[in-house]
Amino acid sequence: MKAVVLHGIEDLRVEPREERPLGPGEVRVRVESGGICGSDLHYFHDHRIGDFPVRELFVLGHEGAGTVAEVGPGVTLVAVGDRVAINPSHPCGQCAYCRSDREQLCADMLFLGSSRRFPHAQGLFAETFATHERQCVKVPAGTPSRVAALAEPLSVVLHALSHAGPLLGRRVLVTGAGPIGAIVLAAARLAGATVEITDVTPEPLRVAEALGADRVHDVAATPGSVADPAFPRGRFDAAFECSGHPAALATCLDQLAPGGTLVQVGTYADPKVSLPMDRLMAKEITLKSSFRFARDFPVAVDLLASGRIDLGPVLSHEFAAADAMEAFRTASDRRRSMKVHLRF
Ligand SMILES: [Zn+2]
Ligand SMILES: [Zn+2]
Incomplete structure (x- = not known):
């Protein structure tokens, strides 16, 4: 062979x-x-x-x-x-x-x-x-x-979602619209969240729109578009950082509402990243990380085979x-x- x-x-x-x-x-x-x-x-x-x-x-x-x-x-x-x-x-x-x-x-x-x-x-x-x-x-x-x-990337995503708690009715931010970010978007919407997603290139954001993104942000073309003046301390309940880019991590910390949860999913090319710890502390943000998956694989197969996630x-x-x-x-x-x- x-x-x-x-x-x-x-x-x-x-x-x-x-x-x-x-x-x-x-x-x-x-x-x-x-x-x-x-x-x-x-x-x-x-x-x-x-x-x-x-x-x-x-x-x-x-x-x-x-x-x-x-x-x-x-x-x-x-x-x-x-x-x-x-x-x-x-x-x-x-x-x-x-x-x-x-x-x-x-x-x-x-x-x-x-x-x-x-x-x-x-x-x-x-x-x-x-x-x-x-x-x-x-x-x-x-x-x-x-x-x-x-089923494998979806398993990674189901495991990441499990770190953020129930998502029904929650506002979710996804940074990075590559395959994993896009699948986080689809799965979080299936779980009942309103999902906004960022990227620095327009093409993946078109895919995110096709998957039902509630809003997409091209942060290279329009920096700051995620921010909403009506929510000066941030407006998202959960954020999934899927890009492995420090600027995206900063966006997550800025735009999470007080008490929000950040789940790190992406891999960093240079893992030495500095964090605005004051923001993390003063907003009581929970920082979690997600690695591969546990018993999610058969669930992922079932979601795909049944067509519940497309x-x-x-x-x-x-x-x-x-x-x-x-x-x-x-x-x-x-x-x-x-x-x-x-x-x-
Ligand atoms: Zn993989
Ligand atoms: Zn073991």
């Missing part, structure tokens, strides 16, 4: 890989669609993510869905021919975090397509992928694999896996693309 292998900075090659034999409880999934995530782009451009360099040949990808092609001994949860979304998160199940429903903080996490461990956890951008049956969540026949593959506008491009280089370049251009998928 062929896989999309990262050899170095902006050096992706589609090349043959051995299929490994299946162990007890394992299944082989014929991957049909794989979503390119911001973390994949960090690996592509920098050959590292944060403090974790890539140290061996590395198959990218942690957002994927397909069809079960083969089952190993003892498999009971899925059968050949089942369509599934692959949960890339493998918490150990044993540590104190896993035993207290906080798997995302697991002390021994294995997450697909991540260089945090060595040897790296290889990703699923491949024609076939072997994984444990418990990582597979069944998807109904009518749901395309490119939609099912959105992320169609987020899906901007699909490329054959053989054109992975072009797919990654397209995904890197925020003016041209939102979520880009590889088709296997």
